[in-house]
Amino acid sequence: MRRAILAITGLAASTSALVVLKGSPGVGQVAQDLPAGQASVAPAAGEPGTAGTVRPAPRPTASGRAPAARPTTAAPRTPGARSTTGKSPAAPRATTSAPKPALRTVRGPDVKYEFGTLHVQITLSGSQIVNVTGIGLPQSGQSGQRSDDVQRTYSGTSGEVVQKQSADLNTVTDATATSNAYQQSLQAAIDRAG
Amino acid sequence: MGTAISLDLADDLPAAALRDLAEETFGWLREVDARFSTYSDDSEVCRLDRGELRLADASADLRAVLERCADLWAATDGYFDAYATGRLDPSGYVKGWSAQVASDRLVAAGAANHCLNAGGDVVVRGLSPTREAWRIGVAHPWNPMATCLVLAGSDLAIATSGVQHRGQHVRDPRRGEPARGLRSVTVVGADLGVADAYATAAVAMGEAGIGWLDRLTDHRHAVVTDDARLLHSTDLPLSD
Numbered sequence: 562m563r564r565a566i567l568a569i570t571g572l573a574a575s576t577s578a579l580v581v582l583k584g585s586p587g588v589g590q591v592a593q594d595l596p597a598g599q600a601s602v603a604p605a606a607g608e609p610g611t612a613g614t615v616r617p618a619p620r621p622t623a624s625g626r627a628p629a630a631r632p633t634t635a636a637p638r639t640p641g642a643r644s645t646t647g648k649s650p651a652a653p654r655a656t657t658s659a660p661k662p663a664l665r666t667v668r669g670p671d672v673k674y675e676f677g678t679l680h681v682q683i684t685l686s687g688s689q690i691v692n693v694t695g696i697g698l699p700q701s702g703q704s705g706q707r708s709d710d711v712q713r714t715y716s717g718t719s720g721e722v723v724q725k726q727s728a729d730l731n732t733v734t735d736a737t738a739t740s741n742a743y744q745q746s747l748q749a750a751i752d753r754a755g
Numbered sequence: 756m757g758t759a760i761s762l763d764l765a766d767d768l769p770a771a772a773l774r775d776l777a778e779e780t781f782g783w784l785r786e787v788d789a790r791f792s793t794y795s796d797d798s799e800v801c802r803l804d805r806g807e808l809r810l811a812d813a814s815a816d817l818r819a820v821l822e823r824c825a826d827l828w829a830a831t832d833g834y835f836d837a838y839a840t841g842r843l844d845p846s847g848y849v850k851g852w853s854a855q856v857a858s859d860r861l862v863a864a865g866a867a868n869h870c871l872n873a874g875g876d877v878v879v880r881g882l883s884p885t886r887e888a889w890r891i892g893v894a895h896p897w898n899p900m901a902t903c904l905v906l907a908g909s910d911l912a913i914a915t916s917g918v919q920h921r922g923q924h925v926r927d928p929r930r931g932e933p934a935r936g937l938r939s940v941t942v943v944g945a946d947l948g949v950a951d952a953y954a955t956a957a958v959a960m961g962e963a964g965i966g967w968l969d970r971l972t973d974h975r976h977a978v979v980t981d982d983a984r985l986l987h988s989t990d991l992p993l994s995d
Contacts, residue, residue: 745761748761
């Protein structure tokens with residue numbers, strides 16, 4: 562039992578060290594240019610409701626999924642100890658394949674939701690997202706209004722996605738169907754682009 | 756549960772390790788879905804409900820869940836009711852509980868910084884990828900693209916219940932009809948299963964739920980009423 566606790570403590574300690582290291586500028590930049598570090602878990606066949614994504618690459622830009630929320634100041638940190646013991650930064654892995662500046666377009670998968678099916682298309686210059694659009698959103702009635710809201714907030718060359726270079730960082734409690742579907746397709750597109 | 760679940764792992768672990776952690780997490784959540792779903796006839800919950808499975812033979816997880824549902828029924832004056840639909844349906848607790856278990860396992864496995872969003876119910880641990888507190892938007896009940904509040908914190912379980920724009924109602928188990936008065940209730944605590952159950956119970960209580968939430972000493976809340984008033988605990992962990 563004691564050994565198990567020690568093992569967990571060990572893991573926690575090394576994790577904290579890495580968190581600190583992640584913040585150092587060099588490492589952060591390398592990681593940003595390395596979308597290969599991104600992994601995604603695709604929804605398993607037959608389980609349409611379950612989907613998830615993992616984005617281990619640190620995203621240096623502050624971002625928020627919540628349109629009303631613009632992170633401006635540093636939020637309070639946890640008082641938890643973050644030791645900087647022993648670990649040296651992971652060796653830079655960025656020597657291969659520098660990002661090419663050519664524009665390319667990546668299409669996110671179709672995501673079914675309660676008002677239909679949509680997908681998101683992103684345009685990248687190198688690893689920078691320069692344009693985003695949602696395709697297939699309903700255009701009429703109340704749900705059409707909702708689609709316009711989503712498009713206005715997220716899409717376009719100056720929308721939130723382009724500004725923040727990320728699908729989300731914050732999360733939304735009680736998020737509703739359209740934005741969920743949009744973010745799901747977008748995240749998959751970003752993962753594909755990597 | 757049939758719900759979209761997203762996981763954000765903020766620890767700088769090797770990609771393979773992160774993938775393994777994510778796979779374990781989603782494996783667990785799929786397992787819970789198979790065992791506790793009220794939609795698949797051969798789930799443990801359905802077999803127990805039909806009397807094909809004796810409680811004594813049920814898995815330890817299911818027995819623990821039912822015990823917690825009974826505790827929550829008592830703690831909420833009967834407003835959280837796993838039998839509200841006339842049959843056994845513990846999903847109101849299972850979703851939050853399974854996400855909380857998944858989060859606890861991630862912490863134990865060395866991923867101390869993460870955010871797990873199970874269909875709008877959220878657990879955040881440690882710090883976000885920018886090494887700041889996680890920021891969690893509370894969706895605006897009438898505008899799907901807006902938030903009415905933004906919370907920030909490091910170890911929080913945040914659950915929201917209410918009337919969705921698609922018209923799903925929380926039933927008042929006492930009157931047996933859709934609850935009225937509260938459009939959206941967000942409860943912030945340390946355990947997502949409890950927070951979710953409390954949020955659902957408060958919606959079922961209607962306006963009286965606000966007073967009930969106020970008396971909870973270990974949980975914070977934000978409420979949007981049907982007439983569009985926003986009330987929240989004075990010590991709610993608001994962002995900025």
